[in-house]
Amino acid sequence: MSEREVQISCVGCSLGYEGETVVSDINFEVRAGDYLCILGENGSGKSTLVKALLGLKSPNTGEIRRGGGVGAGEIGYLPQQTVVQRDFPASVREIVQSGCLGKTGLRPFYNAAEKALAAKNMERLGITDLAKRCYRELSGGQQQRVLLARALCAADKILLLDEPVTGLDPKAQLDLYELISKLNKNGITIIMVSHDINAAMMFSSHILHIGGQKQLFFGSKDDYMNSPVGRSFILSEGGEIDG
Amino acid sequence: MVELIEKLQKYFTLPFVQYAMIVGLLIALCSSLLGVTLVLKRFSFIGDGLSHVAFGAMAVAIVAGITNQMLIIMPVTVASAILLLRTGQNTKIKGDAAVAMISVGALALGYMLINIFSKSANVAGDVCSTLFGSTSILTLTKLEVQLCIALAAVVVVLFVLFYNKLFAVTFDESFSKATGVKSDIYNLLIAIVTAVIIVLAMNLVGSLLISALIIFPALSAMRVFKSFLSVIICSAVISVVCAAVGLMVSILMSTPVGATIVSADIAVFFIFWIISLFKRG
Numbered sequence: 261m262s263e264r265e266v267q268i269s270c271v272g273c274s275l276g277y278e279g280e281t282v283v284s285d286i287n288f289e290v291r292a293g294d295y296l297c298i299l300g301e302n303g304s305g306k307s308t309l310v311k312a313l314l315g316l317k318s319p320n321t322g323e324i325r326r327g328g329g330v331g332a333g334e335i336g337y338l339p340q341q342t343v344v345q346r347d348f349p350a351s352v353r354e355i356v357q358s359g360c361l362g363k364t365g366l367r368p369f370y371n372a373a374e375k376a377l378a379a380k381n382m383e384r385l386g387i388t389d390l391a392k393r394c395y396r397e398l399s400g401g402q403q404q405r406v407l408l409a410r411a412l413c414a415a416d417k418i419l420l421l422d423e424p425v426t427g428l429d430p431k432a433q434l435d436l437y438e439l440i441s442k443l444n445k446n447g448i449t450i451i452m453v454s455h456d457i458n459a460a461m462m463f464s465s466h467i468l469h470i471g472g473q474k475q476l477f478f479g480s481k482d483d484y485m486n487s488p489v490g491r492s493f494i495l496s497e498g499g500e501i502d503g
Numbered sequence: 504m505v506e507l508i509e510k511l512q513k514y515f516t517l518p519f520v521q522y523a524m525i526v527g528l529l530i531a532l533c534s535s536l537l538g539v540t541l542v543l544k545r546f547s548f549i550g551d552g553l554s555h556v557a558f559g560a561m562a563v564a565i566v567a568g569i570t571n572q573m574l575i576i577m578p579v580t581v582a583s584a585i586l587l588l589r590t591g592q593n594t595k596i597k598g599d600a601a602v603a604m605i606s607v608g609a610l611a612l613g614y615m616l617i618n619i620f621s622k623s624a625n626v627a628g629d630v631c632s633t634l635f636g637s638t639s640i641l642t643l644t645k646l647e648v649q650l651c652i653a654l655a656a657v658v659v660v661l662f663v664l665f666y667n668k669l670f671a672v673t674f675d676e677s678f679s680k681a682t683g684v685k686s687d688i689y690n691l692l693i694a695i696v697t698a699v700i701i702v703l704a705m706n707l708v709g710s711l712l713i714s715a716l717i718i719f720p721a722l723s724a725m726r727v728f729k730s731f732l733s734v735i736i737c738s739a740v741i742s743v744v745c746a747a748v749g750l751m752v753s754i755l756m757s758t759p760v761g762a763t764i765v766s767a768d769i770a771v772f773f774i775f776w777i778i779s780l781f782k783r784g
Binding site: 337343345350392397415420 | 543544545663664665666667668670671673674675677678679680681682683684724725728729730731732734
Protein backbone atom coordinates (compact mmCIF):
# COMPACT_ATOMS: atom_id res chain seq x y z
CA MET A 261 0.00 0.00 0.00
CA SER A 262 2.77 2.41 0.84
CA GLU A 263 4.29 1.82 -2.60
CA ARG A 264 1.44 3.59 -4.30
CA GLU A 265 1.97 7.27 -4.95
CA VAL A 266 0.17 9.87 -2.90
CA GLN A 267 -1.86 11.93 -5.38
CA ILE A 268 -3.59 14.33 -3.04
CA SER A 269 -2.95 15.04 0.58
CA CYS A 270 -4.83 17.42 2.75
CA VAL A 271 -2.87 18.61 5.76
CA GLY A 272 -4.62 20.45 8.60
CA CYS A 273 -6.98 22.21 6.21
CA SER A 274 -9.71 24.52 7.30
CA LEU A 275 -12.08 25.77 4.64
CA GLY A 276 -14.62 28.52 4.47
CA TYR A 277 -15.82 31.72 2.89
CA GLU A 278 -14.59 35.18 3.74
CA GLY A 279 -13.03 34.23 7.02
CA GLU A 280 -16.02 32.17 8.14
CA THR A 281 -14.92 28.61 8.67
CA VAL A 282 -17.21 25.93 7.27
CA VAL A 283 -15.10 22.96 8.20
CA SER A 284 -11.73 22.64 9.89
CA ASP A 285 -8.99 20.16 10.71
CA ILE A 286 -9.24 18.10 7.58
CA ASN A 287 -6.43 15.56 7.24
CA PHE A 288 -6.40 12.81 4.67
CA GLU A 289 -4.53 11.48 1.72
CA VAL A 290 -5.49 9.79 -1.49
CA ARG A 291 -3.18 7.29 -3.13
CA ALA A 292 -3.20 6.06 -6.70
CA GLY A 293 -5.95 3.48 -7.15
CA ASP A 294 -7.91 4.43 -4.01
CA TYR A 295 -11.68 4.68 -3.99
CA LEU A 296 -12.42 7.36 -1.41
CA CYS A 297 -15.96 8.11 -0.39
CA ILE A 298 -16.63 11.47 1.27
CA LEU A 299 -19.65 11.18 3.54
CA GLY A 300 -21.45 13.91 5.41
CA GLU A 301 -24.78 15.62 5.73
CA ASN A 302 -25.90 18.58 3.64
CA GLY A 303 -24.12 21.72 4.73
CA SER A 304 -21.29 19.82 6.34
CA GLY A 305 -18.79 21.41 3.98
CA LYS A 306 -18.55 18.69 1.34
CA SER A 307 -18.98 21.00 -1.62
CA THR A 308 -16.47 23.46 -0.16
CA LEU A 309 -14.02 20.60 0.15
CA VAL A 310 -14.71 19.63 -3.47
CA LYS A 311 -13.86 23.16 -4.62
CA ALA A 312 -10.66 23.09 -2.62
CA LEU A 313 -9.64 19.71 -4.07
CA LEU A 314 -10.24 21.04 -7.58
CA GLY A 315 -8.02 24.00 -6.81
CA LEU A 316 -10.82 26.53 -7.27
CA LYS A 317 -10.47 27.69 -3.72
CA SER A 318 -7.51 27.76 -1.42
CA PRO A 319 -7.82 26.58 2.16
CA ASN A 320 -7.90 29.23 4.92
CA THR A 321 -5.22 27.38 6.80
CA GLY A 322 -3.35 24.17 6.10
CA GLU A 323 -2.38 22.89 2.71
CA ILE A 324 -3.54 20.67 -0.11
CA ARG A 325 -0.62 18.96 -1.80
CA ARG A 326 -0.84 17.34 -5.18
CA GLY A 327 1.60 14.78 -6.45
CA GLY A 328 1.91 11.63 -8.49
CA GLY A 329 1.41 13.45 -11.78
CA VAL A 330 -1.81 15.13 -10.72
CA GLY A 331 -1.67 18.87 -11.32
CA ALA A 332 -4.25 21.47 -10.37
CA GLY A 333 -6.32 21.15 -13.55
CA GLU A 334 -5.85 17.41 -13.83
CA ILE A 335 -8.71 16.09 -11.77
CA GLY A 336 -11.58 14.78 -13.87
CA TYR A 337 -14.66 16.37 -12.35
CA LEU A 338 -18.24 15.15 -12.56
CA PRO A 339 -20.30 18.04 -11.17
CA GLN A 340 -23.90 17.84 -10.09
CA GLN A 341 -26.29 18.41 -12.96
CA THR A 342 -27.56 21.95 -13.36
CA VAL A 343 -30.91 23.17 -14.65
CA VAL A 344 -29.16 24.69 -17.65
CA GLN A 345 -27.96 21.30 -18.84
CA ARG A 346 -31.30 19.58 -18.81
CA ASP A 347 -32.56 21.24 -21.99
CA PHE A 348 -29.21 22.04 -23.57
CA PRO A 349 -29.01 21.50 -27.33
CA ALA A 350 -25.68 19.76 -27.73
CA SER A 351 -24.62 16.47 -29.21
CA VAL A 352 -22.88 13.86 -27.07
CA ARG A 353 -19.68 14.24 -29.09
CA GLU A 354 -19.59 18.01 -28.56
CA ILE A 355 -19.88 17.55 -24.82
CA VAL A 356 -17.29 14.78 -24.52
CA GLN A 357 -14.81 16.75 -26.64
CA SER A 358 -15.23 19.77 -24.40
CA GLY A 359 -13.40 17.75 -21.75
CA CYS A 360 -10.23 18.26 -23.80
CA LEU A 361 -10.42 22.04 -23.52
CA GLY A 362 -7.90 22.21 -20.69
CA LYS A 363 -5.34 20.80 -23.14
CA THR A 364 -5.97 23.24 -25.99
CA GLY A 365 -4.66 26.37 -24.28
CA LEU A 366 -5.02 29.26 -26.70
CA ARG A 367 -5.51 27.03 -29.75
CA PRO A 368 -9.10 27.63 -30.89
CA PHE A 369 -9.97 24.16 -32.17
CA TYR A 370 -9.43 20.53 -31.17
CA ASN A 371 -6.61 18.64 -32.85
CA ALA A 372 -6.71 15.06 -34.08
CA ALA A 373 -5.25 13.64 -30.86
CA GLU A 374 -7.95 15.31 -28.77
CA LYS A 375 -10.72 14.09 -31.06
CA ALA A 376 -9.26 10.58 -30.84
CA LEU A 377 -9.14 10.82 -27.05
CA ALA A 378 -12.81 11.79 -26.99
CA ALA A 379 -13.66 8.88 -29.27
CA LYS A 380 -11.66 6.49 -27.08
CA ASN A 381 -13.44 7.58 -23.92
CA MET A 382 -16.86 7.30 -25.55
CA GLU A 383 -15.92 3.76 -26.55
CA ARG A 384 -14.72 3.03 -23.01
CA LEU A 385 -18.06 4.07 -21.51
CA GLY A 386 -20.14 2.40 -24.20
CA ILE A 387 -21.69 5.56 -25.60
CA THR A 388 -20.11 5.57 -29.06
CA ASP A 389 -23.47 4.86 -30.69
CA LEU A 390 -24.94 7.92 -28.95
CA ALA A 391 -22.29 10.30 -30.36
CA LYS A 392 -24.70 12.20 -32.58
CA ARG A 393 -27.65 12.10 -30.22
CA CYS A 394 -28.84 15.19 -28.40
CA TYR A 395 -27.85 15.34 -24.76
CA ARG A 396 -31.27 16.46 -23.52
CA GLU A 397 -32.96 13.40 -25.07
CA LEU A 398 -30.85 10.88 -23.17
CA SER A 399 -31.85 9.09 -19.98
CA GLY A 400 -30.32 10.23 -16.71
CA GLY A 401 -27.92 7.29 -16.65
CA GLN A 402 -26.77 7.93 -20.20
CA GLN A 403 -26.24 11.61 -19.41
CA GLN A 404 -23.97 10.70 -16.49
CA ARG A 405 -21.95 8.42 -18.78
CA VAL A 406 -21.49 11.30 -21.18
CA LEU A 407 -20.26 13.54 -18.37
CA LEU A 408 -17.98 10.76 -17.11
CA ALA A 409 -16.46 10.42 -20.58
CA ARG A 410 -15.91 14.16 -20.60
CA ALA A 411 -14.22 13.99 -17.19
CA LEU A 412 -11.94 11.21 -18.46
CA CYS A 413 -10.90 13.43 -21.37
CA ALA A 414 -9.81 16.06 -18.88
CA ALA A 415 -7.87 13.70 -16.64
CA ASP A 416 -7.19 10.01 -16.81
CA LYS A 417 -5.67 9.43 -13.38
CA ILE A 418 -8.17 10.70 -10.89
CA LEU A 419 -11.90 11.41 -10.95
CA LEU A 420 -13.89 13.49 -8.51
CA LEU A 421 -17.59 12.67 -8.56
CA ASP A 422 -20.09 14.92 -6.80
CA GLU A 423 -23.22 12.95 -5.87
CA PRO A 424 -23.16 11.10 -9.20
CA VAL A 425 -26.34 9.06 -8.76
CA THR A 426 -28.70 11.87 -7.72
CA GLY A 427 -31.96 11.63 -9.63
CA LEU A 428 -31.29 8.23 -11.19
CA ASP A 429 -33.59 5.26 -10.80
CA PRO A 430 -32.24 2.31 -8.77
CA LYS A 431 -31.22 0.25 -11.83
CA ALA A 432 -29.33 3.19 -13.37
CA GLN A 433 -27.72 3.92 -9.99
CA LEU A 434 -26.37 0.40 -9.75
CA ASP A 435 -25.14 0.49 -13.37
CA LEU A 436 -23.31 3.73 -12.73
CA TYR A 437 -21.73 2.45 -9.50
CA GLU A 438 -20.54 -0.66 -11.31
CA LEU A 439 -19.11 1.41 -14.13
CA ILE A 440 -17.24 3.61 -11.65
CA SER A 441 -16.00 0.52 -9.86
CA LYS A 442 -14.75 -0.88 -13.17
CA LEU A 443 -12.86 2.33 -13.90
CA ASN A 444 -11.34 2.13 -10.42
CA LYS A 445 -10.19 -1.46 -11.02
CA ASN A 446 -8.50 -0.26 -14.21
CA GLY A 447 -6.35 2.00 -12.07
CA ILE A 448 -8.26 5.28 -11.93
CA THR A 449 -8.40 6.88 -8.51
CA ILE A 450 -11.95 7.73 -7.47
CA ILE A 451 -13.08 10.37 -5.01
CA MET A 452 -16.84 10.32 -4.60
CA VAL A 453 -19.00 12.66 -2.57
CA SER A 454 -22.09 10.78 -1.53
CA HIS A 455 -25.07 10.39 0.76
CA ASP A 456 -25.38 6.77 -0.07
CA ILE A 457 -23.84 4.84 2.81
CA ASN A 458 -24.73 1.45 1.32
CA ALA A 459 -22.91 2.17 -1.93
CA ALA A 460 -19.96 3.55 0.03
CA MET A 461 -19.76 0.34 2.01
CA MET A 462 -20.10 -1.80 -1.09
CA PHE A 463 -17.63 -0.11 -3.45
CA SER A 464 -15.19 2.20 -1.69
CA SER A 465 -11.81 1.43 -0.18
CA HIS A 466 -11.55 4.48 2.09
CA ILE A 467 -13.99 6.73 3.91
CA LEU A 468 -13.75 10.39 4.87
CA HIS A 469 -16.65 11.39 7.09
CA ILE A 470 -17.18 15.04 7.90
CA GLY A 471 -19.84 16.56 10.10
CA GLY A 472 -20.34 19.23 12.73
CA GLN A 473 -17.70 21.42 11.06
CA LYS A 474 -14.93 18.90 11.48
CA GLN A 475 -13.52 15.63 10.31
CA LEU A 476 -15.14 12.71 12.12
CA PHE A 477 -13.28 9.89 10.48
CA PHE A 478 -10.68 9.07 7.89
CA GLY A 479 -9.36 5.61 7.19
CA SER A 480 -10.04 2.40 5.39
CA LYS A 481 -13.58 1.15 4.96
CA ASP A 482 -13.01 -1.78 7.29
CA ASP A 483 -11.78 0.47 10.08
CA TYR A 484 -14.77 2.73 9.51
CA MET A 485 -17.22 -0.12 9.95
CA ASN A 486 -15.66 -0.94 13.30
CA SER A 487 -15.41 2.65 14.50
CA PRO A 488 -18.08 4.18 16.77
CA VAL A 489 -18.83 7.00 14.32
CA GLY A 490 -19.12 4.58 11.45
CA ARG A 491 -21.37 2.18 13.30
CA SER A 492 -23.77 4.85 14.43
CA PHE A 493 -23.91 6.49 10.98
CA ILE A 494 -24.50 3.19 9.24
CA LEU A 495 -27.31 2.32 11.65
CA SER A 496 -28.92 5.74 11.45
CA GLU A 497 -28.89 5.67 7.67
CA GLY A 498 -30.42 2.19 7.62
CA GLY A 499 -27.39 0.52 6.14
CA GLU A 500 -26.18 -2.93 6.94
CA ILE A 501 -23.05 -3.35 8.99
CA ASP A 502 -21.75 -6.24 6.96
CA GLY A 503 -22.37 -4.29 3.76
CA MET B 504 -45.27 40.85 -57.97
CA VAL B 505 -43.08 42.08 -60.80
CA GLU B 506 -44.01 45.57 -59.76
CA LEU B 507 -42.83 44.94 -56.22
CA ILE B 508 -39.50 43.55 -57.39
CA GLU B 509 -38.96 46.54 -59.63
CA LYS B 510 -39.77 48.84 -56.76
CA LEU B 511 -37.25 47.00 -54.56
CA GLN B 512 -34.60 47.16 -57.28
CA LYS B 513 -35.12 50.87 -57.51
CA TYR B 514 -34.77 51.28 -53.76
CA PHE B 515 -31.62 49.19 -53.64
CA THR B 516 -29.80 51.54 -55.96
CA LEU B 517 -30.07 54.18 -53.25
CA PRO B 518 -27.02 54.24 -50.96
CA PHE B 519 -28.98 54.80 -47.74
CA VAL B 520 -31.05 51.69 -48.37
CA GLN B 521 -27.89 49.71 -49.07
CA TYR B 522 -26.36 51.00 -45.84
CA ALA B 523 -29.45 50.09 -43.85
CA MET B 524 -29.40 46.61 -45.34
CA ILE B 525 -25.70 46.01 -44.58
CA VAL B 526 -25.96 47.27 -41.01
CA GLY B 527 -29.24 45.47 -40.37
CA LEU B 528 -27.92 42.11 -41.55
CA LEU B 529 -24.67 42.43 -39.61
CA ILE B 530 -26.45 43.33 -36.39
CA ALA B 531 -28.87 40.46 -36.87
CA LEU B 532 -25.97 38.07 -37.42
CA CYS B 533 -24.05 39.19 -34.33
CA SER B 534 -27.03 39.24 -32.01
CA SER B 535 -28.10 35.75 -33.02
CA LEU B 536 -24.61 34.31 -32.47
CA LEU B 537 -24.56 35.60 -28.95
CA GLY B 538 -28.24 34.94 -28.38
CA VAL B 539 -27.82 31.20 -28.13
CA THR B 540 -25.31 31.54 -25.32
CA LEU B 541 -27.36 34.16 -23.50
CA VAL B 542 -30.59 32.15 -23.70
CA LEU B 543 -28.88 28.99 -22.49
CA LYS B 544 -27.15 30.81 -19.65
CA ARG B 545 -30.58 32.07 -18.57
CA PHE B 546 -29.70 35.63 -19.43
CA SER B 547 -32.48 36.25 -21.96
CA PHE B 548 -33.38 39.46 -20.23
CA ILE B 549 -29.91 40.89 -20.28
CA GLY B 550 -30.59 42.41 -23.70
CA ASP B 551 -33.64 44.16 -22.40
CA GLY B 552 -31.89 45.38 -19.28
CA LEU B 553 -28.83 46.67 -21.09
CA SER B 554 -30.84 48.42 -23.76
CA HIS B 555 -32.65 50.35 -21.06
CA VAL B 556 -29.31 51.28 -19.59
CA ALA B 557 -28.24 52.45 -23.05
CA PHE B 558 -31.44 54.52 -23.22
CA GLY B 559 -30.64 56.12 -19.87
CA ALA B 560 -27.09 56.84 -21.01
CA MET B 561 -28.41 58.36 -24.20
CA ALA B 562 -30.69 60.64 -22.19
CA VAL B 563 -27.69 61.81 -20.20
CA ALA B 564 -25.79 62.45 -23.42
CA ILE B 565 -28.69 64.43 -24.91
CA VAL B 566 -29.10 66.52 -21.78
CA ALA B 567 -25.37 67.16 -21.52
CA GLY B 568 -25.44 68.26 -25.13
CA ILE B 569 -22.74 65.82 -26.24
CA THR B 570 -22.78 65.44 -29.99
CA ASN B 571 -21.08 62.06 -30.20
CA GLN B 572 -23.46 60.13 -27.97
CA MET B 573 -21.56 56.85 -28.49
CA LEU B 574 -18.81 58.15 -26.18
CA ILE B 575 -21.24 58.03 -23.27
CA ILE B 576 -23.53 55.18 -24.26
CA MET B 577 -20.87 52.59 -25.06
CA PRO B 578 -18.80 52.72 -21.83
CA VAL B 579 -21.86 52.95 -19.57
CA THR B 580 -23.52 49.97 -21.24
CA VAL B 581 -20.36 47.89 -21.22
CA ALA B 582 -19.83 48.65 -17.53
CA SER B 583 -23.40 47.65 -16.68
CA ALA B 584 -23.04 44.44 -18.69
CA ILE B 585 -19.93 43.48 -16.78
CA LEU B 586 -21.68 44.25 -13.52
CA LEU B 587 -24.78 42.23 -14.42
CA LEU B 588 -23.07 39.14 -15.82
CA ARG B 589 -20.56 39.04 -13.01
CA THR B 590 -23.16 39.14 -10.28
CA GLY B 591 -24.18 35.61 -11.19
CA GLN B 592 -22.90 34.10 -7.99
CA ASN B 593 -22.49 35.10 -4.37
CA THR B 594 -24.35 38.36 -4.38
CA LYS B 595 -27.06 39.68 -2.14
CA ILE B 596 -29.29 40.66 -5.06
CA LYS B 597 -29.91 37.72 -7.37
CA GLY B 598 -29.31 37.86 -11.12
CA ASP B 599 -32.86 38.41 -12.34
CA ALA B 600 -33.61 41.01 -9.69
CA ALA B 601 -30.40 42.87 -10.51
CA VAL B 602 -31.28 42.97 -14.21
CA ALA B 603 -34.82 44.15 -13.48
CA MET B 604 -33.60 46.78 -11.06
CA ILE B 605 -30.98 48.31 -13.32
CA SER B 606 -33.22 48.08 -16.36
CA VAL B 607 -36.31 49.88 -15.04
CA GLY B 608 -34.17 52.24 -12.99
CA ALA B 609 -32.26 53.43 -16.04
CA LEU B 610 -35.46 53.69 -18.07
CA ALA B 611 -37.18 55.84 -15.47
CA LEU B 612 -34.23 58.11 -14.84
CA GLY B 613 -33.54 58.49 -18.55
CA TYR B 614 -37.12 59.46 -19.35
CA MET B 615 -37.15 61.85 -16.44
CA LEU B 616 -33.95 63.57 -17.56
CA ILE B 617 -35.18 63.98 -21.13
CA ASN B 618 -38.50 65.34 -19.92
CA ILE B 619 -37.02 67.90 -17.59
CA PHE B 620 -34.07 69.12 -19.62
CA SER B 621 -34.87 68.46 -23.25
CA LYS B 622 -34.90 71.45 -25.55
CA SER B 623 -36.75 69.56 -28.26
CA ALA B 624 -40.38 70.40 -28.87
CA ASN B 625 -41.38 66.80 -29.47
CA VAL B 626 -40.25 64.92 -26.34
CA ALA B 627 -42.75 62.10 -26.69
CA GLY B 628 -41.73 61.56 -30.31
CA ASP B 629 -38.02 61.48 -29.45
CA VAL B 630 -38.58 58.97 -26.65
CA CYS B 631 -40.81 56.83 -28.81
CA SER B 632 -38.28 56.60 -31.63
CA THR B 633 -35.52 55.65 -29.19
CA LEU B 634 -37.66 52.95 -27.66
CA PHE B 635 -39.07 51.42 -30.82
CA GLY B 636 -36.34 52.12 -33.34
CA SER B 637 -36.09 55.30 -35.24
CA THR B 638 -35.65 56.03 -38.89
CA SER B 639 -32.00 56.61 -38.08
CA ILE B 640 -31.24 53.25 -39.66
CA LEU B 641 -32.08 54.98 -42.92
CA THR B 642 -29.90 58.00 -42.22
CA LEU B 643 -26.63 56.22 -41.51
CA THR B 644 -23.44 57.88 -42.65
CA LYS B 645 -20.68 56.03 -44.43
CA LEU B 646 -18.49 56.25 -41.34
CA GLU B 647 -21.16 54.65 -39.17
CA VAL B 648 -21.54 51.82 -41.64
CA GLN B 649 -17.77 51.24 -41.66
CA LEU B 650 -17.70 51.26 -37.87
CA CYS B 651 -20.51 48.73 -37.80
CA ILE B 652 -18.76 46.45 -40.32
CA ALA B 653 -15.55 46.59 -38.29
CA LEU B 654 -17.27 45.80 -34.99
CA ALA B 655 -19.30 42.99 -36.55
CA ALA B 656 -16.12 41.49 -37.99
CA VAL B 657 -14.49 41.60 -34.57
CA VAL B 658 -17.52 39.90 -32.98
CA VAL B 659 -17.61 37.13 -35.59
CA VAL B 660 -13.87 36.49 -35.40
CA LEU B 661 -13.93 36.39 -31.60
CA PHE B 662 -16.90 34.06 -31.71
CA VAL B 663 -15.21 31.62 -34.09
CA LEU B 664 -11.91 31.67 -32.20
CA PHE B 665 -13.52 31.11 -28.81
CA TYR B 666 -16.38 28.94 -30.01
CA ASN B 667 -15.32 25.82 -28.13
CA LYS B 668 -14.59 27.73 -24.95
CA LEU B 669 -17.91 29.54 -25.10
CA PHE B 670 -19.64 26.20 -25.52
CA ALA B 671 -17.89 24.74 -22.48
CA VAL B 672 -18.49 27.77 -20.30
CA THR B 673 -22.16 27.85 -21.30
CA PHE B 674 -22.75 24.16 -20.81
CA ASP B 675 -20.96 23.68 -17.53
CA GLU B 676 -19.12 26.47 -15.82
CA SER B 677 -17.93 24.48 -12.82
CA PHE B 678 -16.43 21.74 -14.97
CA SER B 679 -14.69 24.28 -17.20
CA LYS B 680 -13.20 25.99 -14.18
CA ALA B 681 -12.02 22.67 -12.79
CA THR B 682 -10.18 21.85 -16.02
CA GLY B 683 -8.40 25.18 -15.98
CA VAL B 684 -10.51 27.15 -18.48
CA LYS B 685 -10.56 30.78 -17.39
CA SER B 686 -14.33 31.02 -17.39
CA ASP B 687 -14.36 34.45 -15.75
CA ILE B 688 -12.55 35.91 -18.72
CA TYR B 689 -15.01 34.36 -21.15
CA ASN B 690 -17.97 35.62 -19.15
CA LEU B 691 -16.43 39.06 -19.29
CA LEU B 692 -15.98 38.72 -23.03
CA ILE B 693 -19.63 37.69 -23.42
CA ALA B 694 -20.70 40.70 -21.35
CA ILE B 695 -18.67 43.19 -23.37
CA VAL B 696 -19.71 41.82 -26.75
CA THR B 697 -23.35 41.77 -25.67
CA ALA B 698 -23.17 45.42 -24.68
CA VAL B 699 -21.51 46.41 -27.96
CA ILE B 700 -24.14 44.59 -30.00
CA ILE B 701 -26.96 46.16 -28.04
CA VAL B 702 -25.67 49.67 -28.54
CA LEU B 703 -25.32 48.98 -32.26
CA ALA B 704 -28.77 47.44 -32.45
CA MET B 705 -30.47 50.41 -30.80
CA ASN B 706 -30.40 52.20 -34.15
CA LEU B 707 -32.06 49.30 -35.86
CA VAL B 708 -34.90 48.15 -33.66
CA GLY B 709 -34.87 50.52 -30.71
CA SER B 710 -34.21 49.68 -27.10
CA LEU B 711 -37.47 47.90 -26.34
CA LEU B 712 -37.17 45.37 -29.15
CA ILE B 713 -33.51 44.37 -28.94
CA SER B 714 -34.27 41.34 -26.79
CA ALA B 715 -36.34 39.97 -29.63
CA LEU B 716 -33.32 39.98 -31.97
CA ILE B 717 -31.30 38.15 -29.34
CA ILE B 718 -33.75 35.52 -28.17
CA PHE B 719 -36.13 34.65 -31.01
CA PRO B 720 -33.67 33.18 -33.53
CA ALA B 721 -31.98 31.20 -30.75
CA LEU B 722 -35.26 29.85 -29.40
CA SER B 723 -36.50 28.93 -32.88
CA ALA B 724 -33.29 27.07 -33.71
CA MET B 725 -33.30 25.26 -30.37
CA ARG B 726 -36.77 23.89 -31.10
CA VAL B 727 -35.57 21.84 -34.03
CA PHE B 728 -31.81 21.35 -33.99
CA LYS B 729 -29.92 19.04 -31.68
CA SER B 730 -26.28 19.98 -31.65
CA PHE B 731 -24.80 23.25 -30.48
CA LEU B 732 -23.15 23.95 -33.82
CA SER B 733 -26.32 23.38 -35.83
CA VAL B 734 -28.31 25.56 -33.42
CA ILE B 735 -25.81 28.39 -33.82
CA ILE B 736 -25.76 28.17 -37.60
CA CYS B 737 -29.53 27.89 -37.88
CA SER B 738 -30.03 30.78 -35.50
CA ALA B 739 -27.71 32.98 -37.54
CA VAL B 740 -29.50 32.06 -40.78
CA ILE B 741 -32.94 32.72 -39.30
CA SER B 742 -31.87 36.04 -37.89
CA VAL B 743 -30.26 37.28 -41.11
CA VAL B 744 -33.18 36.15 -43.29
CA CYS B 745 -35.73 37.73 -40.94
CA ALA B 746 -33.80 40.99 -40.87
CA ALA B 747 -33.60 41.06 -44.67
CA VAL B 748 -37.29 40.26 -45.13
CA GLY B 749 -38.28 42.68 -42.38
CA LEU B 750 -36.26 45.52 -43.87
CA MET B 751 -37.67 44.95 -47.36
CA VAL B 752 -41.24 44.73 -46.13
CA SER B 753 -40.83 47.84 -44.05
CA ILE B 754 -39.48 49.75 -47.06
CA LEU B 755 -42.26 48.56 -49.35
CA MET B 756 -45.16 48.91 -46.95
CA SER B 757 -43.72 51.79 -44.88
CA THR B 758 -44.06 49.87 -41.63
CA PRO B 759 -41.74 50.56 -38.67
CA VAL B 760 -38.39 48.82 -39.28
CA GLY B 761 -37.82 47.29 -35.83
CA ALA B 762 -41.33 46.01 -35.33
CA THR B 763 -41.39 44.47 -38.82
CA ILE B 764 -38.15 42.56 -38.29
CA VAL B 765 -39.32 41.30 -34.90
CA SER B 766 -42.66 40.23 -36.41
CA ALA B 767 -40.75 38.16 -38.96
CA ASP B 768 -38.76 36.57 -36.12
CA ILE B 769 -41.97 35.74 -34.26
CA ALA B 770 -43.48 34.17 -37.37
CA VAL B 771 -40.41 31.97 -37.84
CA PHE B 772 -40.55 30.97 -34.19
CA PHE B 773 -44.09 29.67 -34.63
CA ILE B 774 -43.15 27.81 -37.82
CA PHE B 775 -40.27 26.09 -36.03
CA TRP B 776 -42.45 25.36 -33.05
CA ILE B 777 -44.95 23.56 -35.28
CA ILE B 778 -42.12 21.67 -37.02
CA SER B 779 -40.83 20.51 -33.64
CA LEU B 780 -44.32 19.24 -32.71
CA PHE B 781 -44.45 17.17 -35.90
CA LYS B 782 -40.94 15.85 -35.35
CA ARG B 783 -41.79 14.69 -31.87
CA GLY B 784 -45.20 13.29 -32.73
